Amino acid sequence: xxxxxxxxxxxxxxxxxxxxxxxxxxxxxxxxxxxxxxxxxxxxxxxxxxxxxxxxxxxxxxxxxxxxxxxxxxxxxxxxxxxxxxxxxxxxxxxxxxxxxxxxxxxxxxxxxxxxxxxxxxxxxxxxxxxxxxxxxxxxxxxxxxxxxxxxxxxxxxxxxxxxxxxxxxxxxxxxxxxxxxxxxxxxxxxxxxxxxxxxxxxxxxxxxxxxxxxxxxxxxxxxxxxxxxxxxxxxxxxxxxxxxxxxxxxxxxxxxxxxxxxxxxxxxxxxxxxxxxxxxxxxxxxxxxxxxxxxxxxxxxxxxxxxxxxxxxxxxxxxxxxxxxxxxxxxxxxxxxxxxxxxxxxxxxxxxxxxxxxxxxxxxxxxxxxxxxxxxxxxxxxxxxxxxxxxxxxxxxxxxxxxxxxxx
Amino acid sequence: xxxxxxxxxxxxxxxxxxxxxxxxxxxxxxxxxxxxxxxxxxxxxxxxxxxxxxxxxxxxxxxxxxxxxxxxxxxxxxxxxxxxxxxxxxxxxxxxxxxxxxxxxxxxxxxxxxxxxxxxxxxxxxxxxxxxxxxxxxxxxxxxxxxxxxxxxxxxxxxxxxxxxxxxxxxxxxxxxxxxxxxxxxxxxxxxxxxxxxxxxxxxxxxxxxxxxxxxxxxxxxxxxxxxxxxxxxxxxxxxxxxxxxxxxxxxxxxxxxxxxxxxxxxxxxxxxxxxxxxxxxxxxxxxxxxxxxxxxxxxxxxxxxxxxxxxxxxxxxxxxxxxxxxxxxxxxxxxxxxxxxxxxxxxxxxxxxxxxxxxxxxxxxxxxxxxxxxxxxxxxxxxxxxxxxxxxxxxxxxxxxxxxxxxxxxxxxxxxxxxxxxxxxxxxxxxxxxxxxxxxxxxxxxxxxxxxx
Numbered sequence: 065x066x067x068x069x070x071x072x073x074x075x076x077x078x079x080x081x082x083x084x085x086x087x088x089x090x091x092x093x094x095x096x097x098x099x100x101x102x103x104x105x106x107x108x109x110x111x112x113x114x115x116x117x118x119x120x121x122x123x124x125x126x127x128x129x130x131x132x133x134x135x136x137x138x139x140x141x142x143x144x145x146x147x148x149x150x151x152x153x154x155x156x157x158x159x160x161x162x163x164x165x166x167x168x169x170x171x172x173x174x175x176x177x178x179x180x181x182x183x184x185x186x187x188x189x190x191x192x193x194x195x196x197x198x199x200x201x202x203x204x205x206x207x208x209x210x211x212x213x214x215x216x217x218x219x220x221x222x223x224x225x226x227x228x229x230x231x232x233x234x235x236x237x238x239x240x241x242x243x244x245x246x247x248x249x250x251x252x253x254x255x256x257x258x259x260x261x262x263x264x265x266x267x268x269x270x271x272x273x274x275x276x277x278x279x280x281x282x283x284x285x286x287x288x289x290x291x292x293x294x295x296x297x298x299x300x301x302x303x304x305x306x307x308x309x310x311x312x313x314x315x316x317x318x319x320x321x322x323x324x325x326x327x328x329x330x331x332x333x334x335x336x337x338x339x340x341x342x343x344x345x346x347x348x349x350x351x352x353x354x355x356x357x358x359x360x361x362x363x364x365x366x367x368x369x370x371x372x373x374x375x376x377x378x379x380x381x382x383x384x385x386x387x388x389x390x391x392x393x394x395x396x397x398x399x400x401x402x403x404x405x406x407x408x409x410x411x412x413x414x415x416x417x418x419x420x421x422x423x424x425x426x427x428x429x430x431x432x433x434x435x436x437x438x439x440x441x442x443x444x445x446x447x448x449x450x451x452x453x454x455x456x457x458x459x460x461x462x463x464x465x466x467x468x469x470x471x472x473x
Numbered sequence: 474x475x476x477x478x479x480x481x482x483x484x485x486x487x488x489x490x491x492x493x494x495x496x497x498x499x500x501x502x503x504x505x506x507x508x509x510x511x512x513x514x515x516x517x518x519x520x521x522x523x524x525x526x527x528x529x530x531x532x533x534x535x536x537x538x539x540x541x542x543x544x545x546x547x548x549x550x551x552x553x554x555x556x557x558x559x560x561x562x563x564x565x566x567x568x569x570x571x572x573x574x575x576x577x578x579x580x581x582x583x584x585x586x587x588x589x590x591x592x593x594x595x596x597x598x599x600x601x602x603x604x605x606x607x608x609x610x611x612x613x614x615x616x617x618x619x620x621x622x623x624x625x626x627x628x629x630x631x632x633x634x635x636x637x638x639x640x641x642x643x644x645x646x647x648x649x650x651x652x653x654x655x656x657x658x659x660x661x662x663x664x665x666x667x668x669x670x671x672x673x674x675x676x677x678x679x680x681x682x683x684x685x686x687x688x689x690x691x692x693x694x695x696x697x698x699x700x701x702x703x704x705x706x707x708x709x710x711x712x713x714x715x716x717x718x719x720x721x722x723x724x725x726x727x728x729x730x731x732x733x734x735x736x737x738x739x740x741x742x743x744x745x746x747x748x749x750x751x752x753x754x755x756x757x758x759x760x761x762x763x764x765x766x767x768x769x770x771x772x773x774x775x776x777x778x779x780x781x782x783x784x785x786x787x788x789x790x791x792x793x794x795x796x797x798x799x800x801x802x803x804x805x806x807x808x809x810x811x812x813x814x815x816x817x818x819x820x821x822x823x824x825x826x827x828x829x830x831x832x833x834x835x836x837x838x839x840x841x842x843x844x845x846x847x848x849x850x851x852x853x854x855x856x857x858x859x860x861x862x863x864x865x866x867x868x869x870x871x872x873x874x875x876x877x878x879x880x881x882x883x884x885x886x887x888x889x890x891x892x893x894x895x896x897x898x899x900x901x902x903x904x905x906x907x908x909x910x911x912x913x914x915x916x917x918x919x920x921x922x923x924x925x926x927x
Contacts, residue, residue, distance in 0.1 A: 108847070181654065181673075182664050184850050197664075201857075224840045225861040238863040244838055244870045251913060255869050255920050258901045262922040264806070264860055272866030329587075329847060334629045334651040386647020387632040392654065424670070 099216060100369045100404065100445055101315050103324050103358065104205055104229060107351070107376035108187060109331035113396025114382065114428060115344045116156065117170045117410065121149035124417035130384040134339050141340035146170065150410045154340050155348035158356045162401060169400040169407035169470060171437050173415050175378065175430035177464075181392035183332070186377030191229035193435070193458045200459070204438070206232025207457045209323060211448050220275065220321035222311045230325050235267065237275030237321065239314065241306065246276070282317040283310060304328055308354035312361025315370075328354065331376060335387040343389075355401060368403035371445045371471065375434055381426050382417055393427035398437055404445055406472045411437075433464035440467035478502045480895045481802045484927040485761060486793070487569035489815025492891045506793045509568040510786045512608045517559050518596040519551070522622050523707035525593035530688040544589045552586060555596035556843040557833040560810075561824055564817040564832065574789060575599065575607045576810075577760060578614065581753075582660060583851035584623040586844050591627050595844035598623035601708075611753070611783030612744035615660065619652075619740060620709040622685045628652035628849060635681040635717025648717075653677035655849045661743040663752030668724060675721045679728060679735045682716030685709065750778040756854070757788070762797045763804045764855045770797045802896055803926040806856035809839035811927065812868065816919050819892045820879045831878070839871060840864070869920045876916030885914035893923040 118134045119125050120143055126133045134151060135142040143151025144160045150172065152160050162168035178189045178197070185197035193204025209219045210233060219236035221227060226238045247255075252273060259266040307326065314320045330347035337344045351374070359367050379396025395415075400407065415421050415429040423429040439453045443466045454462045482502035483490040490498075498505045518525075532543040566572040579599045586592045602621040606614035618624050625631040630652035634641045641647055653676035658664045686707065711733040721728045721735065726742065728735050743749060754775035758766035777791035792798060807815060813835045822828050836842045846852050853859065889897070889905055897905075901921045908914035918924055 180664075181670065182658050183848060184658075185664055221861065221863075223861075224864045224867060225858060231857065236862070238861040240863050240867075242838065242867055242870065244867065244874055247866075247870045247873050251873060251916070252869065254904055254908070254913070254917060258898070258904050258917065258921050260900065261898065264856060265865060265922050265925065268860045268862050268865035269869065271862030272864070275862055276866055332651075332848075334649055335632055385649055386634050386636065386641070387629060387649040389629075389649065391650045 099322060100447075101322055101324075101362070101366060101371070102208075102442070102446060103311070103315070103326065103370065103372040103402075105351070105354075105372060105374040106187075106191070106227065106229065106325060106327045107331050107347075107374065108183070108327055108329045109333075109376070110183060110186070110378050110380055110392055111331040111347075111376035111396060112333060112337065112344060112380040112390050113172065113174075113376075113398075114379070114390075115333075115337070116153050116348065117146070117172055117397040118143045118151045118153065119149060119172070119414065119417065120151050122414075122417045124419075128383045128417055131388060132337055132339055132384045132390070147410055149414075153345070153348050155345040156352045158352040159401065163408055166408040166472075167401060167403055167405055169405050170410045171398045171400070171432060172410055172412040173395045173428055173431040174375075174398045174412055174434050174437060175395040175432075176434045178378065179394065181378065181394075183377060183392070188228065190375065190377050190434070191227060193229075193461075195460060202232030203227070203229035204457050205230045205323060205325060206234050206236065208442060208446070208448065209234040209236070211452055211456070212322065212446065216322045218321040218323070220311070220314060220324045222307045222324060222326045227325055227327060230323075235271050237271050237278065239275045239279045239310070241310070278317070278320060279310070279314060282314045282320055304350050305353045305357045309357040309361045312358045312363075316362050316366045326354065326358075333380070333389045334385065334391060335389040337384075337389040364403075370402040371404050371441050372399075372401040373438060373441055374399040374401065375438075379428050382422055382428055383426070394423045395428040395430035398434060400437070400441060400470055404471055406469055411467070411470070432467070433461075435461050436464040436467045437470065439464065440470045442466075444468070444471035444473055476500065476502075477802060477895050478799060480893065481799050482506055483569070484815070485798065485802070485805065486573065488563055488566070488573055488811065489569075489818045489927075490892055491567075491818045492821045492887070494818075495891065495895075503793050506570050507790060509571040510608055510789055512605070513568075513571075515562065515604060516600045517562060518555050518600050520597070521708070522594050522597040522601055525597055526622050526685060526708055527688075529590070529593065534688070544592055548592045552592045552595065552844075553833055554829070556836075557829040559596055559599065559843055560814060560832045560836065561829060563814045564822050564828070565824065569818070570789075571607070574785075575604050577757075578607050578785075579603045580846070580851040581756065582614070582618045582624065583846045583849050584627040584844065585846045585849070587847065588627050591623055591844070594621075594623035594626070606785070608786040608789070609784070610744075611749075611778070611785055612741055614785070615740050615744050616737065618660070619656070619680070619683060619736070622708050624652070625683065625685055625709075628655055630680055631684040633677060633681050633684075634715050635678055637719070638681065638715050638717050640712075640715045641717070648674070648677050648681065650674060650677040653680060656680075657743070659850055661752070662746055662748040663755070666746070666748030666752060672723055675723050675728075676739060678717040679721050679723065679739045682712045682714075682733065683709075683736055684712055684715065744783055747775075747779065750775040750783075753788075754778055757792060758795075758797075759854050760805075761792050762795070764857070767797055770795055803923065805927045806860055807925055807927050808852060808854075808859055809841035809868075810836060810843070810852070812919075812925065813839065815924070815927075816872075816875055816879075819888055819919075819924075820883050820915075835871060835875070839867060868925065869916075872919035873913070873916040875919055876912040876914070880911035880915050883911075883915060885911055885918060888915065889918060892918070893921065897921065897923045 137143050137145035137151050145151050176190050177195045178186045188197040191203045192200040194200050209217050219230050221230050221238035224240045230236050311324050333343045375398045380390035380393040385391050413431040415431050435458045442448050479495045479498040479502050482498050486506050532539045563572045584591050584598050598621050602617040628651045629649045633649035634646040636647040650673050654673045657668050720730050754771045755766050758770045777788050781787035905914050905917050
């Protein structure tokens with residue numbers, strides 16, 4: 065039994081165990097206590113950037129937004145001032161202090177190269193890291209992993225499934241709390257016998273066992289108390305926070321993953337979006353609470369070496385629609401957060417909301433390519449070569465050079 | 474030895490064999506499938522969409538708190554019970570291909586209780602908009618879907634207002650393009666089907682006024698007797714006051730101002746569009762043949778769709794005759810929903826309170842509780858979406874929990890013969906036959922690649 069457990073445990077090291085002998089590996093991992101972490105938070109549904117980071121100083125903002133416009137900073141239910149022009153949505157209050165301390169960097173008028181308005185194609189492109197939907201079967205984060213040294217090539221998806229952004233040639237783990245009792249190693253060995261020859265099931269089960277072992281080491285007793293997602297399958301706010309908390313613990317583990325993905329939904333606010341309260345505020349509260357839980361569970365030392373990138377498939381229409389919401393748009397906002405971020409300012413070039421400046425007369429115009437933001441973070445934080453970022457990670461993205469100055473170096 | 478073709482009929486087209494089913498299929502798998510292509514009436518929800526809407530309005534009359542309380546309490550309970558009964562219908566059905574067919578279309582026209590207002594309406598939606606049309610015309614299903622309160626509320630069309638309509642001018646409310654976009658992208662033409670942002674707007678305008686009746690204008694029995702041929706009912710209303718006036722242009726064609734008839738004309742046009750035939754055929758071939766649909770099969774099914782004017786029984790018959798659907802077997806991975814249903818069928822489960830509870834719990838644990846899809850695109854039909862590392866381990870663990878319960882009532886050797894014996898590898902058969910306990914034998918059977926695939 066002990067032997068099996070050891071063998072399963074070492075699986076977590078993945079490629080590391082192959083390229084390094086045990087002694088070197090152990091040392092490398094011990095030294096890796098403060099290794100850099102990168103977390104990608106994928107907001108599915110099209111987060112309204114003009115609600116998250118409201119341009120209250122823009123002359124056209126209040127007119128376009130109508131009932132969705134936030135009150136000015138200082139007023140009841142007002143936005144939280146960032147720089148005298150932009151304000152953070154009040155539901156993001158929990159991360160507002162991060163801005164002052166320099167650990168939060170909003171980027172505005174940002175978009176992927178996608179210019180249509182389908183959620184599913186937009187997300188596919190955001191995740192595959194190319195210029196078009198369905199152009200690749202692997203994701204830019206998996207290709208990022210392939211550039212990391214063997215002992216740091218550990219990727220984790222929080223949830224039962226691995227989203228496209230993390231799928232690819234490098235084996236990755238996924239983890240979600242489960243109410244089903246764990247199987248004994250002896251039984252799993254039998255299952256592995258019958259999975260031989262079915263590559264899909266064989267590889268997935270091996271990674272699943274490894275991640276489960278890693279999680280039980282990192283989470284300890286917490287694992288037992290974590291609940292299931294609620295009846296309707298969607299994580300409740302509390303469940304999302306639970307997952308973020310678990311992600312932080314696993315990332316903080318010296319032998320744990322270096323790269324993780326979290327997904328949050330609830331952003332498709334066609335109706336009832338609200339200003340300070342409403343559907344948008346609910347989703348934003350969940351985001352802020354999840355980020356706070358992540359920071360707490362990472363602990364101060366690992367937080368200092370962490371970058372969290374928060375992005376969505378597209379922004380929403382500049383104007384309020386006919387039903388108190390917003391429809392699918394183009395540019396929006398993204399965030400970088402973490403102790404390694406050079407924040408405390410709003411990055412990006414503001415195109416303005418005057419009707420002549422809108423994209424197709426309806427959406428915030430994109431002035432910053434999201435790939436440039438992500439490439440800047442990956443280059444300066446994970447120290448990846450720019451040439452590889454242009455070709456391998458974000459394919460054919462030479463025209464979106466990495467943004468400088470996003471990371472404290 | 475059971476024939477491979479019977480196994481394919483039972484697992485790929487059906488929902489997994491119940492004890493004795495493979496024998497009944499025998500040497501005529503295609504005949505067994507085709508005799509299921511007759512519509513039968515079945516209603517799972519305890520009341521209809523109109524009644525559910527009425528309950529909702531009643532609660533709303535008492536205030537927002539009352540609505541929240543109802544949705545969180547009795548409506549959610551009722552939904553969970555109905556979703557379990559819907560699963561039970563699939564577990565016990567002796568026409569499992571027809572049941573799979575209904576579930577396919579339900580997923581194609583996804584409504585999800587992620588919007589809580591859908592809770593009371595989701596199962597009535599399948600009862601009223603999907604099931605009655607699943608072996609009829611696609612156009613009729615599309616119209617029924619577009620008129621059902623579940624869809625009208627899920628994708629916001631119920632609140633969309635023509636900006637130039639009387640209500641729009643008066644109240645400064647306007648368009649919501651959510652339903653129009655998903656209708657084009659997910660229900661008919663497909664994202665590459667050749668429409669533009671302008672088409673989305675125009676279709677949204679065409680569909681303004683398609684909404685749910687407000688409580689004040691609900692019909693009394695006398696009124697109901699007089700509506701006759703109108704599509705209006707206690708669950709659907711066309712409200713001219715909200716409808717955008719003027720002609721519209723959709724896909725290069727002018728749709729003359731004609732109120733509700735505009736929507737019927739537009740949906741008919743979309744149902745008959747060649748892109749719709751291709752899009753539907755691609756999804757069907759992905760479901761019945763392989764994650765990457767072979768082009769030749771797609772063309773065959775698209776042709777059957779066009780030639781029959783979207784007759785879904787004819788399309789199903791064409792799929793049965795598709796050689797690629799029969800060979801090679803086991804290319805598809807079961808979704809959690811298919812896994813749970815097929816495992817319960819394999820042990821011959823019958824209705825009981827334990828079964829309802831167990832089925833619901835299993836679907837929840839494995840991440841595919843009915844009508845909870847994360848987006849209007851519905852559940853994915855591709856292995857890459859379902860077999861992540863955590864999911865693979867979870868399926869094994871679930872299999873073990875299932876085996877522990879099921880082993881009391883089944884003989885694993887008989888279960889093997891009744892299910893995958895015809896397609897199982899030597900290793901699978903060996904380890905099931907030599908498992909340390911009956912519970913582990915059942916668990917191995919359920920966890921085996923041959924059972925996890927279809």
